[in-house]
Amino acid sequence: MSEPLRPRPAPRAALSGRSDRTFQLLILALASVIVGVFVLSVYQLGRESWPALREFGLGFYTERTWNPVTGQFGAAQMVIGTLVTSLAALVLSVPLAVASALFVAEYAPKWLANPVGYLIELLAAVPSVVYGLWALFVVAPILGRWQQGFFADPANLQVYTRCQDLWNSGQTTLQCFFVPSAFDGRGLALAILILTVMILPYTASVARDVIRLVPQDQREAMYALGATKWEVISRAILPYARAGILGGVILALGRALGETLAVAMVIGDSQDIIKSLWGGASTMASVIANQFGDAQETLHRSSVVALGLGLFFLSVLVNFLARVVIARLTPRGIQ
Amino acid sequence: MKKTLLLGLALVTTATASQAAAQTITGAGASFPYPLYSKMFAEYRKSTGVSVNYQSVGSGAGQKQITERTVDFAGSDNPMTDEAMRAAPGRLLHVPTAIGAVVPAYNVPGVTQPLKFTGRVLADIYLGKIRTWNDRAITALNPGVTLPGLPITAVRRSDGSGTTYVFADYLSKVSNEWKTRVGVGNSLQWPTGTGAKGNDGVAGVVKSTPGAIGYVELVYAKQNKLPYGSVRNRAGKDVLADNGPASAAAQGVVIPADTRVSLTNSANRDAYPITSFTYVIFYREQRYGGRTQAQARALKNLLGWMVTSGQAYNEALDYAKLPSAVASKARNLIGSMTYGGGKL
Numbered sequence: 001m002s003e004p005l006r007p008r009p010a011p012r013a014a015l016s017g018r019s020d021r022t023f024q025l026l027i028l029a030l031a032s033v034i035v036g037v038f039v040l041s042v043y044q045l046g047r048e049s050w051p052a053l054r055e056f057g058l059g060f061y062t063e064r065t066w067n068p069v070t071g072q073f074g075a076a077q078m079v080i081g082t083l084v085t086s087l088a089a090l091v092l093s094v095p096l097a098v099a100s101a102l103f104v105a106e107y108a109p110k111w112l113a114n115p116v117g118y119l120i121e122l123l124a125a126v127p128s129v130v131y132g133l134w135a136l137f138v139v140a141p142i143l144g145r146w147q148q149g150f151f152a153d154p155a156n157l158q159v160y161t162r163c164q165d166l167w168n169s170g171q172t173t174l175q176c177f178f179v180p181s182a183f184d185g186r187g188l189a190l191a192i193l194i195l196t197v198m199i200l201p202y203t204a205s206v207a208r209d210v211i212r213l214v215p216q217d218q219r220e221a222m223y224a225l226g227a228t229k230w231e232v233i234s235r236a237i238l239p240y241a242r243a244g245i246l247g248g249v250i251l252a253l254g255r256a257l258g259e260t261l262a263v264a265m266v267i268g269d270s271q272d273i274i275k276s277l278w279g280g281a282s283t284m285a286s287v288i289a290n291q292f293g294d295a296q297e298t299l300h301r302s303s304v305v306a307l308g309l310g311l312f313f314l315s316v317l318v319n320f321l322a323r324v325v326i327a328r329l330t331p332r333g334i335q
Numbered sequence: 336m337k338k339t340l341l342l343g344l345a346l347v348t349t350a351t352a353s354q355a356a357a358q359t360i361t362g363a364g365a366s367f368p369y370p371l372y373s374k375m376f377a378e379y380r381k382s383t384g385v386s387v388n389y390q391s392v393g394s395g396a397g398q399k400q401i402t403e404r405t406v407d408f409a410g411s412d413n414p415m416t417d418e419a420m421r422a423a424p425g426r427l428l429h430v431p432t433a434i435g436a437v438v439p440a441y442n443v444p445g446v447t448q449p450l451k452f453t454g455r456v457l458a459d460i461y462l463g464k465i466r467t468w469n470d471r472a473i474t475a476l477n478p479g480v481t482l483p484g485l486p487i488t489a490v491r492r493s494d495g496s497g498t499t500y501v502f503a504d505y506l507s508k509v510s511n512e513w514k515t516r517v518g519v520g521n522s523l524q525w526p527t528g529t530g531a532k533g534n535d536g537v538a539g540v541v542k543s544t545p546g547a548i549g550y551v552e553l554v555y556a557k558q559n560k561l562p563y564g565s566v567r568n569r570a571g572k573d574v575l576a577d578n579g580p581a582s583a584a585a586q587g588v589v590i591p592a593d594t595r596v597s598l599t600n601s602a603n604r605d606a607y608p609i610t611s612f613t614y615v616i617f618y619r620e621q622r623y624g625g626r627t628q629a630q631a632r633a634l635k636n637l638l639g640w641m642v643t644s645g646q647a648y649n650e651a652l653d654y655a656k657l658p659s660a661v662a663s664k665a666r667n668l669i670g671s672m673t674y675g676g677g678k679l
Contacts, residue, residue: 068495069518136536141543148545151486160486161466168463168527182488182529184544269493269530280529286493290532294395294495294521296419 041312049306051298060303061310066271068291073303075284075310077271082283082314084274085188085263086256089195094249097200101207101245102233117208124201132262135194136186140266143185147278151183163276172275180278188274188281191267195259199252206248210241243330250322257315260285284311360634363390364397364410365497367435367534367552368613371654372410375645385633394497395521401427401616404624407634408617412497413521414595415616426619428672429595430665431612432641434585434655436576437501438563438609440556441548442541443468445483450564451476451573454509454600454608457566460548461489462512463527468546476567483546490540490549493530495521501611502550505599535559550609553581554653570604580607581655590661594668610655615641622675631674638669 052060052073063074104117151160163176180187214237222236238245268280269290282290284307295301362372369391376387392400394411401409402423414429439452456472459465465472468482492499500521507514517523531540534555541549542559553576556563565575569587574580587603590596598610615638621631642657642665649656657665672679 065524067524068522069520069524136539137543140540144544157486164463164466164486181527182544183486183546184488184490184529184540186529186531186540264493265532265536271524290494290530291522293393294497296395296398296416296495296521300522 042309045305045309045312049302049309051302052306055299056303060306064273066287068295068297068300071297071299073299073306075303075307077273078282078284078287078307079310079314080274081188081267081281082257082285082311084281085191085195085267085283086253088192089199089256090249090253092192092196093200093252094203096196097203097248097252098207098245100200100204101211102237104208105211106229106233106237117205120201120204120208122201123197124205128198128259128262129265131194131198132265135190135262135266139193140185140190143190143278144183145185147180147185148183151180167275177276178278179276181276181280182268184268186266186280187268187276187278189277191263191281191283194262194266195256198259198262199256202252202255203245203248206251207241207245210244210248211237213244214240243326246322246326246329250319250326253318253322254315257318258285258311260289264289284308284314358385358633360385360387360408360630360637361389361406362387362397362408362410362615363392363400363406364616365394365412365613366391367412367497368410368433368654370554371433371649371652374648374652375641378648379637379640379645383636385637387637393495395495398616401618404618407630408615408638410613411616412611412613413500414612414614423618425623427616428619428668429593429614429616430638430642430668431594431614431657431661432645432665433613433649434581434598434610434657435501435613436553436581436607436610436655437498437505437550438553438556438576439548439566440538440541440551440559440561440563442543442545442561443483443485444545446480446562448480449562449575450480451567452564453567454505457550458506458510458513460487461491461506461525461528462510462516463489485546488544488547489528490537490544490547491525491528491530492533492537494532496533497521497611497613498534498550498552499523501599501609504597504611505609508600553577557653566608568604568606568608569600569602570606572604574605574607576607576609578650578653578655580605581610582658584608584610585612585658585661590664592664592667594661594664613654617672619671620673620676621679622673628674628679631672631679635669635672635679639666642666642669 056063056073060073060075061079062076064076065072065074066077100120104113108116151157159175160179163179166172166176167181218236218240219232222232227235263283264286267282267286269282269286270280271282274281288304288307292304295304369389372389376389380386389410394413397409397411398415398419400406404424415427420427439457441450453476456465456476459472465487467484467486469484474482500519503517503519503523507519517526531537534551537549538551538555538559538561541547541561563576565573567573583603584598584601584606587601587606588596588598594612598612600608617634621634642662646656
């Protein structure tokens, strides 16, 4: 009443302005919760891993010895194990995923495309412990029997024993890389295999969606030029969808880097250098799962947490690199 | 004035609330005694109405939780080190509740009778020095058994474990090379072999891998119907693990008053050499963090029951009983619990 000079806004606009403000604040609060969680995790991880980092410095991530008995902790082997399993799984799963996405989006008749797409998405919903158990109790024994059968042959057994001798003396050869260190089927190869299956649906369903989003004009223009179906896919669809597909790949990579339980169950947990494709290895996440519960000394516990901190930064780094790659690959027209 | 008022208030509330609060006792720790504790606590609840909530999170996590006083008692397969006990805000007591035996379980096709092992042979297998089943070191121990030329797959725990501790503790007593190269701990830097998670994980891998050998708690070998071998004890006798021989191990070792001792490689003639106590750990002075006397007494009664009447459940579940001398030491320790400095 005291401010008659101020122009009165229309009531509806005022209402809308107020709710806009509320919504803005709400969104801001929710977004800062995410930032807060991020900052808090870094702080907590940093604080808990401080004793280990103070003791070993950054050498913690480059040293190879991990010996809880003598209190020497170096995570290099687990960093390598994490990168090797994730990248190998990615290399195996991306072609499969893109192929299945192309099939579902471009080739399959509708009655088949929907169920297949649905099944692929269902793969993502299977809990990782189920994959782990499947690998442990179904795949590992089959692989183990195959390894055993192959090396039962005296000539091959000789190779096996020679590699064992070499490994015991700390050496290895290229041939030995393909020789299992034990005939139980578990190890690096099985971990890669299981990761491949686990991350497949992420890339596949994202790729399918972005392929479907490629404008129809794009396809028709290409057909009008007399292109074959393959030419349409390789020249018109894939370049257009490239950035989106890579987004799916990053999602998959994130999952592979952090996957814990299934990998811990099958990787054979060796903190030694990777001697064989079939032999034991370990990833940062698998060592956390295996050793955190029973780490009794402060330094041991703190080293395990430092692994978590390393994994955190490794994921950030990999994601950052992937974003750079995406930005480079995105066609200029759709940025 | 304020103090007496508070005390009065506390008395009134304890009279009413403690009745409810004392009904649940919480514990956390070792997974090895979990089947036994489940049975014991179920029976205890039936007869007294007091329920016990025990989380099997691993010995190390249990020790951490009792140090932080988030549980009433911890379960652990290995006693806490002096250093770890100094980190606790009060004096901790260890009381053994059962004796476990760790057995070498194996999967060797065509072998029907239990194989014989010595500590040295087991150490050499896990050091990667004995690599096939027909190695002379093994055949010499097992005359009359035809062993195949199959490579040995040594299976071990991938997770930190009290079982690993006991096994390594034994191996380092019988093999100098083990002691210097590997040592003793819940997690080790293994020279060879493949890791599996948990006792059941090791048993599973041994079961599905011809040529495998793995160390598991006796109860898991029996449950999985895995053959396991005898181990030669310090007196030179080949002993197959069972409740009697495991219990005997505690009679060939000098048990200190605080019962924190390794039972491996016992001098007793009838002892099985790879054995250990499993402990419950708790504070001697029970008045902390707002605990009522009723709560403290409920814990004391439970612990007392576990080392006396509760022992009746041990053997049926393949855990060895405490010999009477150890049980009386355990009762003394429990008897020494205090509340606010006075006897509980």
